[in-house]
Each structure stands twice: as structure tokens, then as C-alpha cells.
Amino acid sequence: MLQLQIIRENKEAILEALKKRNFDAKPLIESILDLDEKRRSIQTNLDATLAESNKLSKEIGMLFKSGKAAEANTLKTKTADLKETSKKMGDDLNATVEALQNQLYQIPNIPHPSVPAGNTDEDNEEIFKEGDIPTLVENALPHWELAKKYDIIDFELGSKITGAGFPVYKGKGAKLQRALISYFLDKNTEAGYAEVQPPLVVNEASGYGTGQLPDKEGQMYHIQVDDLYLIPTAEVPITNMHRGDLLNEKDFPITYTGYTPCFRREAGSYGAHVRGLNRLHQFDKVEIVRIEHPNNSYQALDNMVEHVKDILRDLKLPYRILRLCGGDLGFTSALTYDFEVFSTAQDRWLEISSVSNFETYQANRLKLRYKDENGKSQLAHTLNGSALALPRVLAGILENYQTADGIKIPKVLVPYCGFEEIN
RNA sequence: GGAGGAAUGGCAGAGUGGUCGAAUGCGGCAGUCUUGAAAACUGUUGAGGGUCACACCUCCGGGGGUUCGAAUCCCUCUUCCUCCGCCA
Known part of the structure; x- marks a missing residue:
């Protein structure tokens, strides 16, 4: 499996090298790069949501400790919402990662420069x-x-x-x-x-x-x-x-x-x-x-x-x-x-x-x-x-x-x- | 097959609901000392994502759940260990 980072950085060179295999990787690679971008954007949103949720949890903990149960409970309703969104984003992320993985599996290795072109x-x-x-x-x-x-x-x-x-x-x-x-x-x-x-x-x-x-x-x-x-x-x-x-x-x-x-x-x-x-x-x-x-x-x-x-x-x-x-x-x-x-x-x-x-x-x-x-x-x-x-x-x-x-x-x-x- | 126990960073091993990505030891790396090495001492040291760099996020065998919050509680799977049974 090729490394994503290398695909990102050397797209054209990889496409060219894979031609030796008579393998047109263009559609796959385009799709992989799209999925990768999608994955990162979902990840960023998810991370932000989780960060907020983590922060709230800490606050709730402190409030309980200092006996402010009522305030804590109002915060709780907020975290419930966050939890629901993060769950949805998590599912979305998993699906994207899986699709990405499946497509990465379909790209063969890049031939060494010394490999001659040819079909059979x-x-x-x-x-x-x-x-x-x-x-x-x-x-x-x-x-x-x-x-x-x-x-x-x-x-x-x-x-x-x-x-x-x-x-x-x-x-x-x-x-x-x-x-x-x-x-x-x-x-x-x-x-x-x-x-x-x-x-x-x-x-x-x-x-x-x-x-x-x-x-x-x-x-x-x-x-x-x-x-x-x-x-x-x-x-x-x-x-x-x-x-x-x-x-x-x-x-x-x-x-x-x-x-x-x-x-x-x-x-x-x-x-x-x-x-x-x-x-x-x-x-x-x-x-x-x-x-x-x-x-x-x-x-x-x-x-x-x-x-x-x-x-x-x-x-x-x-x-x-x-x-x-x-x-x-x-x-x-x-x-x-x-x-x-x-x-x-x-x-x-x-x-x-x-x-x-x-x-x-x-x-x-x-x-x-x-x-x-x-x-x-x-x-x-x-x-x-x-x-x-x-x-x-x-x-x-x-x-x-x-x-x-x-x-x-x-x-x-x-x-x-x-x-x-x-x- | 039956009954129990366990799985934590490169390795060993603490940690039983928030201050834990996680004590301590070993190992690794850097330095002091030394002609050099060893020893000793000091510092440093998990992985992945993300970022120009930070921030931030995830990961304590895998998956799911409870909870505002899980290494820690519950379910499930896998693997390992101990005892009993059977057997090459």
C-alpha cells in the first residue's frame, strides 16, 4: 500500500510511473485525494467538537466538586448535544477512512526506475x-x-x-x-x-x-x-x-x-x-x-x-x-x-x-x-x-x-x- | 472440555471513575567525567492524526456500552497464564 503522504506530494510522478504497469491510476488517485481531504475536514470538525466536550466535562467536574450542582446540570445538557454530533461525525469519519483504505489497497506498488515498460x-x-x-x-x-x-x-x-x-x-x-x-x-x-x-x-x-x-x-x-x-x-x-x-x-x-x-x-x-x-x-x-x-x-x-x-x-x-x-x-x-x-x-x-x-x-x-x-x-x-x-x-x-x-x-x-x- | 486469573509505552511493571498519555526500573539518545571506553552522575525519551509552527484530537489487547467524564465499571471477541480432565 502506498503512503498517502507520498501520493499527496508526488501525484504526477506516481501516475507516470504506474503507466509502466499499464495501470491508469488517475481516477483512483483523484478519488483518494478527495477522500483524504474529506477525511481531514471531518477530523478537524470532530476534534473541535471533542475538545469542547472535554472542556465542558472538566468544568462540570469542578462545579460538582464545589457544590454547584445546578450549574453543572445545565452544562450537562450541552454536552449531550455535543455527544450526538460527535457520534455522527465519528461514523462519517469511519466510513470515509474505510473507503479511503479500500481504494488505497487497489493501487499497486510503484515500479523501480530500472523496470522496463512492457505488457507480457x-x-x-x-x-x-x-x-x-x-x-x-x-x-x-x-x-x-x-x-x-x-x-x-x-x-x-x-x-x-x-x-x-x-x-x-x-x-x-x-x-x-x-x-x-x-x-x-x-x-x-x-x-x-x-x-x-x-x-x-x-x-x-x-x-x-x-x-x-x-x-x-x-x-x-x-x-x-x-x-x-x-x-x-x-x-x-x-x-x-x-x-x-x-x-x-x-x-x-x-x-x-x-x-x-x-x-x-x-x-x-x-x-x-x-x-x-x-x-x-x-x-x-x-x-x-x-x-x-x-x-x-x-x-x-x-x-x-x-x-x-x-x-x-x-x-x-x-x-x-x-x-x-x-x-x-x-x-x-x-x-x-x-x-x-x-x-x-x-x-x-x-x-x-x-x-x-x-x-x-x-x-x-x-x-x-x-x-x-x-x-x-x-x-x-x-x-x-x-x-x-x-x-x-x-x-x-x-x-x-x-x-x-x-x-x-x-x-x-x-x-x-x-x-x-x-x- | 471444566474452573479461575491476566492483557498498560521498545521491555518490565504501578495505576480501580476527573488533577493519568500514565509512577518507577531497564533500554535508547544527549551531556559531565575519561587519552578512549566502562562505571557513576545529569538531562531527555511512547505512537498516530493535525498545524508553517503551536493549539487541539485519538490511542492503556480488538469491538460495543454506561457516564457530563473511563486505563479504571458493564457486555462481547481474541490472546496468554494457572489448575483439573483428555490426548500425540
Whole structure:
């Protein structure tokens, strides 16, 4: 959520910047500024009424004390009137504040200056590419066929138990999952991220805090009886650990890593692009989250990018990094880098990580602040990234590491797996 | 599941109807002392709205009520603690 004060002061610049998202914010912002003005005018009137009422109350108290009950009682009738008006104004104020809030929720984050203009993922800007694309055996198979051939992931079985998009990992497939999780967590903790295991279910306030609510509730599984949501990413519970905090400057940086399953309803389309592990309702992910001083957040973003690079180098997977264009940028993000692994067997790039700086957008909703050197409270910056999301990494490994007689395990994972090949 | 108790500023913790945005301690900040630091001492220090700046307003877990007036009384929700029961 953008800060009102910034909207007030930089209206034109914001409108211009949001054009990159192909988002015409003009009507919303006009309306927000109107509501803001209305709110302040109601507030001023209400404050004056309350001030008078407070003053009278004090006088009444004094009159009673000095035994002048009759005078006190005449004043009482005055305060009754004031009370009625202030109640009306209070209701009016609440309604205005709520309308204002709802509209503020509808404005996406301002893209960072480096974000390229564009409409779709075609317009994303490739900024880095590394790793050799392997030459595969003839008749190389996509991962969903490899999974069947070696009996390591069973999609039909998952459909039977739950539904499409909930695979069952079996045998060496299950072990490889566990190995990846351990390896990622080790890698992240070595880099200084503190490991946490958060709840997999969150309340409504947490959903609002990181921006999944309102509007995007369709993407989350909602447990109605208890009014709780299954997390779509560990970003939600981990970032919300600091909701409402007032930090000291020396608390920065705050860095976490956590493994969680993630749940996404995303009805989505059908066909090759969502086959197998390409898109699931439940998948595993190891996430990194940072809370940073505004001066340092882009440095931190770069660090996160370097860290993810390092993991992909370890795994020896060919990958590229994209700077997302305005049209593809997430609602709450100011700048996002996507990592994609090339799958030779599918002949396409698979998104395996997304690293973002949200600047103050989430912090404003979270009321996550720090005291600056002057003792003033300021909003912190929040960032997060996948390090990494499992399914497509797994797909990339299965597809790129396949040979005529089996699937080699990347060297770095062998100690975690306890085997060198799936055959 | 049953019975009690509690929720106050960054933290701990007083405060049971007006003089309370709130004692005290810790922490933070500034200063004195010191070559420097620590200790000690002195001062300062809640958040939000509003204003050029003041004034002023709101906030004592959330919501509602009683009252001229609520941190304080009532209702309700949430969370935590203690005891009993059940259970991995």
C-alpha cells in the first residue's frame, strides 16, 4: 500500500510511473485525494467538537466538586448535544477512512526506475545467462515421463487421494525432495539466514499484511470454519512475524529462511505448459526473507540474486535472470528478478525463483517501522525470494541430467541423497 | 472440555471513575567525567492524526456500552497464564 503522504506530494510522478504497469491510476488517485481531504475536514470538525466536550466535562467536574450542582446540570445538557454530533461525525469519519483504505489497497506498488515498460512476459529483460545447455541423448523425455519410467512421482495417485496438482513423490523421488530441501536450507543458513519453521496456515490480518488480501483471496485456500488461509508462500507467515514492530536501526538486517509447502488454487489452463511439475496446487519451497533499512534494500536485493546464482552454479543447471517488465511485475513489488532454468527436454525456460524488493509497500500495511537517527519512525523495506522452489528445480534436474540408463544426481546433492543415480 | 486469573509505552511493571498519555526500573539518545571506553552522575525519551509552527484530537489487547467524564465499571471477541480432565 502506498503512503498517502507520498501520493499527496508526488501525484504526477506516481501516475507516470504506474503507466509502466499499464495501470491508469488517475481516477483512483483523484478519488483518494478527495477522500483524504474529506477525511481531514471531518477530523478537524470532530476534534473541535471533542475538545469542547472535554472542556465542558472538566468544568462540570469542578462545579460538582464545589457544590454547584445546578450549574453543572445545565452544562450537562450541552454536552449531550455535543455527544450526538460527535457520534455522527465519528461514523462519517469511519466510513470515509474505510473507503479511503479500500481504494488505497487497489493501487499497486510503484515500479523501480530500472523496470522496463512492457505488457507480457515477452517484454521481460534478460540481464544474465550462465551454464551450459547439455546435449541430451536421443529421445530425451520430459520429466513427467521420466517420473513414470522410474516410478518416482505419481500424479494419478495424487489425483485419487486429493485431486489434480497434488503429486505423490515416491522412493528416490521423495528422497531427492528431502535432499533438495536440506541442501537449500544449509546453503541459506551458511549465508546467514536464520532458519524458521512457520505455521502453514495464517489469519486474515497476515494475508492483508503481505498483500494477498484483499482481492487475491481466490489464489489461497480458505478454511471458512476457522477463517484461516493456507499459505501460498512462506513469505506470508515469515514477513508477518514482524507485523507491527518498531525496530531500532541496529536490528537491521533481519534475515530468515524457511521451508514450507505452498498451496495455490490458481485454476489455470491445461496443456503442456502446466503438465507434470510445471504447475501444482501444492509444492515445496525454501524461501528467503529480509527486512532492511531503506538505504540498503537494493544492495540486499543484489545479494539475494548473487546467492541464488550461487545455488544454481552448485547444481550446474543452465539458467538466466530476467528483470520483470511493468506488465509482468507482481502487484506489491517494486522490482523483481526471475530466475529460469532451461529444460532441454521440454525446450523451454522454467521459472524457479523470483526475488523481489517491496520497498515500503508491505511495510506500510504491516506497520513495520524503525526509528531513524532522529528518533522518527520510518517504514522498513521488505524483500523476499525463493531459494528455491522445488518442483521445477526437480524437473530441471530430471530432464537435464538424464542419460540413456538413468538420471545422474548433481554432485552437490549426493551426500544429501545417499545415491548417485536414479535408475 | 471444566474452573479461575491476566492483557498498560521498545521491555518490565504501578495505576480501580476527573488533577493519568500514565509512577518507577531497564533500554535508547544527549551531556559531565575519561587519552578512549566502562562505571557513576545529569538531562531527555511512547505512537498516530493535525498545524508553517503551536493549539487541539485519538490511542492503556480488538469491538460495543454506561457516564457530563473511563486505563479504571458493564457486555462481547481474541490472546496468554494457572489448575483439573483428555490426548500425540
